[in-house]
Amino acid sequence: xxxxxxxxxxxxxxxxxxxxxxxxxxxxxxxxxxxxxxxxxxxxxxxxxxxxxxxxxxxxxxxxxxxxxxxxxxxxxxxxxxxxxxxxxxxxxxxxxxxxxxxxxxxxxxxxxxxxxxxxxxxxxxxxxxxxxxxxxxxxxxxxxxxxxxxxxxxxxxxxxxxxxxxxxxxxxxxxxxxxxxxxxxxxxxxxxxxxxxxxxxxxxxxxxxxxx
DNA sequence: AGTAGGATAATCT
DNA sequence: GATTATCCTACTG
Numbered sequence: 001x002x003x004x005x006x007x008x009x010x011x012x013x014x015x016x017x018x019x020x021x022x023x024x025x026x027x028x029x030x031x032x033x034x035x036x037x038x039x040x041x042x043x044x045x046x047x048x049x050x051x052x053x054x055x056x057x058x059x060x061x062x063x064x065x066x067x068x069x070x071x072x073x074x075x076x077x078x079x080x081x082x083x084x085x086x087x088x089x090x091x092x093x094x095x096x097x098x099x100x101x102x103x104x105x106x107x108x109x110x111x112x113x114x115x116x117x118x119x120x121x122x123x124x125x126x127x128x129x130x131x132x133x134x135x136x137x138x139x140x141x142x143x144x145x146x147x148x149x150x151x152x153x154x155x156x157x158x159x160x161x162x163x164x165x166x167x168x169x170x171x172x173x174x175x176x177x178x179x180x181x182x183x184x185x186x187x188x189x190x191x192x193x194x195x196x197x198x199x200x201x202x203x204x205x206x207x208x209x210x211x212x213x
Numbered sequence: 214a215g216t217a218g219g220a221t222a223a224t225c226t
Numbered sequence: 227g228a229t230t231a232t233c234c235t236a237c238t239g
Binding site: 052055056057071072073074075076 | 220
């Protein structure tokens with residue numbers, strides 16, 4: 001709805017909060033989002049792919065909100081972002097985790113038969129694998145039904161939201177722009193391992209408490 | 214249970 | 227040629 005676009009047009013951290021609980025569908029699989037990360041635009045956020053300006057890869061980020069920015073990382077994995085804020089800002093929200101609420105059988109076939117239900121979409125690349133999202137979704141609209149992936153508002157009320165540092169980023173790691181639904185077992189629990197090249201100073205003590213099961 | 218290391222290729226300098 | 231918004235496996239205690 002236009003209401004969703006309105007919320008996605010807000011500053012990235014607020015748009016990220018609005019995305020929690022939303023339903024992402026691709027094919028016959030639907031995921032309810034439980035964990036997201038906000039990324040600012042040009043010059044505002046050193047962790048953002050758009051920080052250094054437009055490139056062929058991040059061009060989608062400079063367009064209007066509600067479009068998918070899908071990128072390939074570590075030679076293996078796809079990650080899904082939702083472009084937010086008005087056109088030209090180049091802000092986006094990384095979809096990090098969710099719960100598979102529809103098409104569980106298909107998701108499990110893609111992820112592996114032995115994978116636990118809570119792990120089906122627990123992590124950015126796991127989520128895209130469960131949904132079958134790849135390069136084909138890059139640059140398509142998530143809100144007008146024209147693309148392979150659809151974003152819909154929450155079906156019911158969303159619970160309490162917690163926030164903390166983002167995972168796996170170097171610059172801007174201290175910005176608490178990671179948001180998740182408190183106590184949800186599908187929130188990723190990966191510990192932000194130290195960067196390979198340089199050892200930062202006191203970067204310890206920021207272990208998120210997503211699912212202390 | 215917790216951690217360390219490797220896989221593997223597009224993108225940008 | 228270096229870097230990377232990750233995940234899986236294997237190893238240690």
